[in-house]
Amino acid sequence: MRLQLQNFTKCFDGTPVIEGLDLTVEDGEMLALLGPSGCGKSTTLFSICGIYRADGGRIMFGDRDVSDLPSQKRNVGVVFQNYALYPHLTVEENIAFPLTVQKPRPSKSEIAREVRAIAELIHIENLLERRPAQLSGGQQQRVALARALVRKPDVLLLDEPLANLDAKLRLEMRSEIRRIQLETGITAILVTHDQVEAMSMCDRVAIMDKGEILQIASPTEMYRNPVNKFVAGFLGNPPITFLEGHTATEGRFAMDQGLFLPLPSRLRDLPAGQRISLGLRPEHFGSTGTAQASGRIVFVEPQGREMLFDVEAAPGVVLRSVQPVRDDVGVGDEVTWGVDVDRMLAFDMDGQTL
């Protein structure tokens, strides 16, 4: 079901934390709300499910205005960060709980059938007799997901669902949640501060900061064409390197520390002397490229498949490069590597993309 926030506003103690936010999630789409802590993403999520009351604007599920409905009547499934399983109930009773409070209450056999069906979808048929304390983190996560989905909600909300899992499980659950979302075709919103989660699991990403949505786009689009410096800096791991400087003659970019680079061809027409900052992603600095940058390797971080190099190109200016593993260079070596100039990002002093 299509979910819409129109001019949504939420205040805490009279101070607006989110003002006039508009957001549309298409039917069957999975959207990530991505942002640093305190950006208002969880507030938005809790307002959608009715834990918080909106102070202004409308929340629409399809054609239904749910702004003034209590949580119970909104038909939203929520997976909480700590799963919030009911510790005194078995897995089966946990999943059945949303059905047992429905009016009219479904028959026992009907509930059992629904629980079994959802358990099979989520691959927890063999855990039904256990209690939450006897489950691993990943299994608890699955149970929470099953409980959220069992009464076929209009919208599924996931609040940092992977934050409490260890790295390996996180990878597994990432694809599992996406698989289940695709199989059920449910509209889902994922709240996370982890850009990898957001980009790998969702159709579109909405990046938030200070109560505002800065950009909504597909992960690839957002990575390639961020609207501003904040978005560029938030996406990408290892992160983008920002170079502060000004435009110089002959389409060049000059840093105060004495590093010169050609400007991306689309920006050659900028007047000389304008202060801008360039963003260089580590994968665009390496062996190939249209321009060269030289420097001394100051730090090497092997990551198995790849290696991360920090190259000091000028005093205090460190360029980061990620490359396939190589043994020919090490800390202290002078290198001259290519810079993919046209794929560099450029921002004005307000942080907006040029």
Add this chain to the structure above:
Amino acid sequence: MTKNFAIFPLIILLTIVSLPIAVMYGFLILDTFTDAPPGELWPDRFTLAHWRFLWDPSVVGNVWKAAGNSLILAVSIIVIVVPISSLAGYAVSRLNLPFRRFFLAGIMVMHAFPAVTLLIGVFFVLKFTGLYNTMIGVILVKGSLMLPFGIWIMKGFYDAVPWEIEMAGVQDGASRLTVFRRLILPQVKPGLVALSVFAFLDGWGEYLLPRILAPGSDMEVLSVFLNELVQADQLGYDFNLFKSVGVFYTLPVIILFVLFQNRLMNIFGGGTKG
């Protein structure tokens, strides 16, 4: 388990420290079943004579009636304190009440307030309402004096239940009442059990309130009964009889403690997160 210090000296120390108490309890029990020659410490014969008060009312009066009164008082305290505390504790823990802080501070003050100082006022109130010298009056006063403690303890237990569980219940479509009944209450069950035991023990052990607010012999509870025993007959002062009634009075307390000691520890262990 790793040992940070030697256990043996500790055991010796604890034994020495607890020896006087152990000796006193030992002789308390011993003396109820035996007689010693005058002036001697060690008994020389076994007897059940000191326990004859159980079946012979002519010895000290009807002990069963007093025990029954104590039981009524103790159970009534449970009936008053546990339900009210479980609801009020939930309210102050979770609901956004007006004057919540003031209310909490009030509970704290009431909890710390010595009940004795209220006695004269309570006496007048009971006189005025006609509840003086009735069991109901004693029960109401005792129950209300215990409520602050109960509410505070239950609040601690509710505070320990994760907020998300409640929200999850609401999201699952359950009303607040259903969530409270089916999801929250089961999780504070240890608190309810502990509070019940505590309320019972408090009611059972109460002396001052029944003594002053219901002095009539109809309402005599065991503690008052025991006291009367000392004062009744200064000449034929039967120490061993007195001890026997004392042991009889203590027995339910000991049994409850043995049964529920782990649960009682809960109150002071996990439950009191202010």
